[in-house]
Amino acid sequence: MTIPPIDGIVAAPAGGNIARKRHVAVQVLQDPVAICSLAILLILILVSVLAPFLTDQDPLKSSLAQTLAPMGQEHLLGADGVGRDVVARLLYGGQTSLAAALVAVGVAFAVGLPAGLLGGYYRGRADAILAWASNFMMAVPAIIVLLVVMAAVSQSTYVAMVVLGLIVSPSVYRLVRASVVSVREELFVDAARVSGLSDARIIRRHILPVVQAPSIIQAAQIFGVSIGIQAGIAFLGLGSPNEASWGAMLNDAFANIYVAPLLLLWPGLIICLTTASLALLANSLRDILGGSRKRTQRHLERKRDAESSSAREASTPAPADYAPVAEDVLLVVENLKVNYPVDGGRRTVVDGVSLTVSRGQVLGLVGESGSGKSQTAFSLLGLLPPEARVSAERLHFDGVELNSLGRGAMNRLRGKRIAYVPQEPMSNLDPAFSIGSQLAEPLRQHLKISAKEARTRLLGLLERVGINDPARVYDSYPHQVSGGMAQRVLIAGAISCDPDLLIADEPTTALDVTVQAEILDLIRSLQAERNMGVILVTHDFGVVADLCDRVAVMHTGKIVEAAEVRDLFANPQDPYTRMLLSSTLEGATPRPPLNRKPGVPNSTRPNPALPNRAQTA
Amino acid sequence: MISTVEAPSGSHGGSGSPLLSIEGVTVQYPSKGWRKPAFTALKGISLDIQPGETMGLVGESGSGKTTLGRAVLGLAPVTAGAIRYDGKVISSMNRKERRSLSDEIQVVFQDPYTSLNPALTVLDILAEPLMTAGTGRAAAEQRVTDLLEQVHLPKDAATRLPREFSGGQRQRIAIARALCRDPRLIVCDEPVSALDLSNQSRVLDLFIEIQERTGVSYLFVTHDLSVVRYISHRVAVMYKGEIVESGTADKITSNPDASYTQRLLLAAPVPDPERQAVRRATRQQFNAQLRMAEATGQAN
Numbered sequence: 001m002t003i004p005p006i007d008g009i010v011a012a013p014a015g016g017n018i019a020r021k022r023h024v025a026v027q028v029l030q031d032p033v034a035i036c037s038l039a040i041l042l043i044l045i046l047v048s049v050l051a052p053f054l055t056d057q058d059p060l061k062s063s064l065a066q067t068l069a070p071m072g073q074e075h076l077l078g079a080d081g082v083g084r085d086v087v088a089r090l091l092y093g094g095q096t097s098l099a100a101a102l103v104a105v106g107v108a109f110a111v112g113l114p115a116g117l118l119g120g121y122y123r124g125r126a127d128a129i130l131a132w133a134s135n136f137m138m139a140v141p142a143i144i145v146l147l148v149v150m151a152a153v154s155q156s157t158y159v160a161m162v163v164l165g166l167i168v169s170p171s172v173y174r175l176v177r178a179s180v181v182s183v184r185e186e187l188f189v190d191a192a193r194v195s196g197l198s199d200a201r202i203i204r205r206h207i208l209p210v211v212q213a214p215s216i217i218q219a220a221q222i223f224g225v226s227i228g229i230q231a232g233i234a235f236l237g238l239g240s241p242n243e244a245s246w247g248a249m250l251n252d253a254f255a256n257i258y259v260a261p262l263l264l265l266w267p268g269l270i271i272c273l274t275t276a277s278l279a280l281l282a283n284s285l286r287d288i289l290g291g292s293r294k295r296t297q298r299h300l301e302r303k304r305d306a307e308s309s310s311a312r313e314a315s316t317p318a319p320a321d322y323a324p325v326a327e328d329v330l331l332v333v334e335n336l337k338v339n340y341p342v343d344g345g346r347r348t349v350v351d352g353v354s355l356t357v358s359r360g361q362v363l364g365l366v367g368e369s370g371s372g373k374s375q376t377a378f379s380l381l382g383l384l385p386p387e388a389r390v391s392a393e394r395l396h397f398d399g400v401e402l403n404s405l406g407r408g409a410m411n412r413l414r415g416k417r418i419a420y421v422p423q424e425p426m427s428n429l430d431p432a433f434s435i436g437s438q439l440a441e442p443l444r445q446h447l448k449i450s451a452k453e454a455r456t457r458l459l460g461l462l463e464r465v466g467i468n469d470p471a472r473v474y475d476s477y478p479h480q481v482s483g484g485m486a487q488r489v490l491i492a493g494a495i496s497c498d499p500d501l502l503i504a505d506e507p508t509t510a511l512d513v514t515v516q517a518e519i520l521d522l523i524r525s526l527q528a529e530r531n532m533g534v535i536l537v538t539h540d541f542g543v544v545a546d547l548c549d550r551v552a553v554m555h556t557g558k559i560v561e562a563a564e565v566r567d568l569f570a571n572p573q574d575p576y577t578r579m580l581l582s583s584t585l586e587g588a589t590p591r592p593p594l595n596r597k598p599g600v601p602n603s604t605r606p607n608p609a610l611p612n613r614a615q616t617a
Numbered sequence: 618m619i620s621t622v623e624a625p626s627g628s629h630g631g632s633g634s635p636l637l638s639i640e641g642v643t644v645q646y647p648s649k650g651w652r653k654p655a656f657t658a659l660k661g662i663s664l665d666i667q668p669g670e671t672m673g674l675v676g677e678s679g680s681g682k683t684t685l686g687r688a689v690l691g692l693a694p695v696t697a698g699a700i701r702y703d704g705k706v707i708s709s710m711n712r713k714e715r716r717s718l719s720d721e722i723q724v725v726f727q728d729p730y731t732s733l734n735p736a737l738t739v740l741d742i743l744a745e746p747l748m749t750a751g752t753g754r755a756a757a758e759q760r761v762t763d764l765l766e767q768v769h770l771p772k773d774a775a776t777r778l779p780r781e782f783s784g785g786q787r788q789r790i791a792i793a794r795a796l797c798r799d800p801r802l803i804v805c806d807e808p809v810s811a812l813d814l815s816n817q818s819r820v821l822d823l824f825i826e827i828q829e830r831t832g833v834s835y836l837f838v839t840h841d842l843s844v845v846r847y848i849s850h851r852v853a854v855m856y857k858g859e860i861v862e863s864g865t866a867d868k869i870t871s872n873p874d875a876s877y878t879q880r881l882l883l884a885a886p887v888p889d890p891e892r893q894a895v896r897r898a899t900r901q902q903f904n905a906q907l908r909m910a911e912a913t914g915q916a917n
Contacts (some may be wrong), residue, residue: 008758094670109847159862186731188733188734190690190724190726190732190743191726191732191733191791192734194691194692195719195723195746195794195797196716196718196749196750197716197746198716198749199712201749206734206736208688209736286684366714368814369813382666394835460657469873483678507654510709512678512840512879513677513841513842513884514677514880517883517886517897520886521901534729534730539813539814540886541814541888542885542887542888543886544888544892545886545888545890545892546886547895565890566891570891578814580814583814583815583817583818584814584841584843584889585841585843585844585846586819586887587817588843588846588847589873590846590847590865590870591849591866592865592866593851593866594670594671594850594851
């Protein structure tokens with residue numbers, strides 16, 4: 001077993017956690033928008049904190065003589081309506097505004113984060129109460145509450161910000177709760193519980209890190225909003241006269257807007273700069289930390305994992321040589337190649353596959369994950385992602401040379417002449433539409449028939465694929481039928497346009513074994529009845545033995561062996577095929593019952609499985 | 618057509634007391650919506666496992682086999698009956714008491730992609746249960762090195778993240794985690810069904826090897842009769858929340874009594890075209906007989 005190459009995100013072999021965090025910092029530093037907004041915010045914070053050292057003016061000291069003093073030596077940006085220095089007020093006002101916003105963010109998280117963790121992790125009654133409280137808070141009009149508090153309780157900006165923090169805390173609660181609920185269902189949380197970790201530890205180790213990224217983004221957003229709201233309150237004249245703040249400056253400037261319009265510019269500019277930087281920073285962080293990307297990433301990773309081993313070049317050349325037979329040959333593919341871009345090159349996942357399918361023949365494409373079997377099938381269907389590069393020396397379908405696997409050429413054939421049965425029946429049906437409407441659409445498109453005609457035809461087909469009550473299934477939605485039933489529906493859809501070739505990608509892997517047997521029976525009888533060619537992609541040699549006429553074994557993107565099904569099982573030629581066949585557990589000796597005498601240590605018992613293992617190795 | 622629940626089989630050779638005994642366990646999940654009847658996932662299941670024994674639990678989706686495993690782990694609500702481990706009732710323990718059992722009962726889940734926290738290194742994943750139990754950092758790291766060797770992973774695996782490993786290797790990491798605190802029982806929930814054929818047999822051999830060495834017991838949940846035949850000493854077949862049949866691995870997988878088990882056995886395709894053709898014909902005949910019996914049963 002070799003370790004497959006990884007995706008290059010974590011390059012450092014050192015502790016992954018550190019690598020990941022360093023990686024985020026590096027990404028922030030590579031993003032110009034993030035750098036600029038971070039720099040602006042840092043400067044603003046520094047200047048505000050260092051205000052006493054940067055100016056010797058008192059921001060609160062009014063002087064009638066200096067009223068609306070112009071810009072100059074004494075007042076760099078002039079003085080306001082009561083003769084206070086604008087620069088000093090901007091600097092000290094930054095202290096108030098930033099600290100006030102920090103208070104709001106702090107309160108919102110102090111309330112919202114624990115509530116979200118609690119509600120999301122324990123669910124049940126606590127969750128219901130919290131959800132109710134959060135809905136209530138969200139229904140309360142924030143500005144009115146703030147105005148009432150400022151008017152009736154306290155003039156202090158900080159009190160107002162505590163209230164604001166409480167009012168926005170439901171948004172934190174909802175976000176955290178949603179993240180916790182999604183991660184709580186993960187098996188690694190169950191595993192941690194079985195490992196005896198306390199709930200506090202599970203939350204700290206396994207749940208908090210997941211909440212971290214969206215929380216940071218949310219905090220930046222709340223921070224910006226709070227600065228805006230704080231300025232708004234002060235602008236309305238509700239702030240304490242003993243605090244310099246950007247909003248209070250706006251208020252004063254507005255009173256003098258005809259005499260000294262420039263006074264409005266400075267606080268306005270600085271508020272814009274702060275909130276815009278915060279918003280942009282939040283955006284960049286969201287892109288870098290990827291709130292919603294995680295899930296798809298894992299999905300991709302799974303696929304990549306499956307395909308990665310095909311990156312390695314196999315040393316044996318593909319011996320497959322299909323001489324094209326004249327009339328009944330349906331599909332000839334020669335030297336099919338599929339590759340994908342990877343960092344600094346392209347990775348070949350299908351490497352020179354040639355195959356032939358005759359009418360009425362079932363060709364099994366068998367291999368392990370990463371062998372390129374599904375990629376081969378998808379390239380024939382034209383279903384690969386746009387970055388895939390597909391080429392073939394020859395592509396011949398039913399008497400016509402198509403030369404290339406271009407999208408246009410395949411599109412005309414797909415659905416009508418070449419049909420597809422997928423692995424996961426449920427995810428291939430759109431939950432928003434009834435089964436009937438999904439089946440009828442391609443039929444009407446390809447055969448240009450009326451909805452009524454399509455329905456009659458489809459009801460017949462549904463009955464043919466073994467559905468007892470076709471009319472009911474036709475009108476139901478995907479979630480109302482079982483997995484086996486959904487697969488029957490998809491098979492009915494696949495054969496509805498009378499295809500010549502059916503490509504089935506692991507059609508029974510997701511199904512129970514008794515259902516699998518029925519579906520295989522169905523495919524066999526339909527294939528015989530319509531004389532279809534079938535390409536069956538599978539990893540299961542039992543399914544191959546049941547259904548296929550001919551088998552091609554794939555490994556690392558190449559066909560290592562192709563033979564008639566009986567020959568392959570009776571006399572496998574390639575060492576890889578032999579290894580695969582010997583790995584099947586079928587026919588292995590069953591373990592005998594445990595014969596444990598009291599007092600005899602278990603380890604002295606002979607290993608019943610060992611001789612067996614020696615055989616298979 | 619399905620034979621009724623069989624009493625827990627006493628076919629194990631030893632006369633010692635069982636390590637785990639499941640006595641008439643029922644699991645019900647409350648339904649969504651007001652005054653709807655609860656969903657019954659398990660109906661009065663009885664089963665026992667001897668020390669060092671593998672009990673295979675086989676069934677199709679919805680049979681309740683995974684729920685039974687989760688009930689033993691304390692992850693599913695036991696509404697009636699009792700689960701005894703080493704004589705003491707564990708099914709009514711609260712979360713705190715349950716934690717003390719983590720030395721004894723462990724788990725290997727089906728999906729090696731979601732059962733390992735993607736953000737933690739293998740070392741962190743494996744050291745976590747040890748350090749929870751009070752082991753020091755240095756001792757824990759030493760133990761992790763031993764564990765990686767036991768499951769045949771390279772030494773440098775400790776510093777890497779789960780996503781750098783293939784499915785089979787991830788499952789080895791999950792097995793190492795289960796072994797961390799020397800448990801006496803491991804619940805294995807479809808641990809090889811997400812793996813490739815060639816990895817499947819290697820991981821099963823690892824399970825057997827570990828059992829030979831440590832005398833651990835397995836409750837081995839799977840849908841695959843050939844897997845259960847390879848790894849289990851005894852097998853119980855589940856259908857719709859009940860055990861329809863139980864007995865030795867050989868008996869259940871070669872010559873079962875219950876018609877459901879027969880149906881299951883006949884539905885599994887054999888990797889041999891000639892034998893499969895015979896099996897297919899037998900199955901079709903068998904199913905036709907069942908349908909006939911059903912039809913006449915209804916007619917009467």
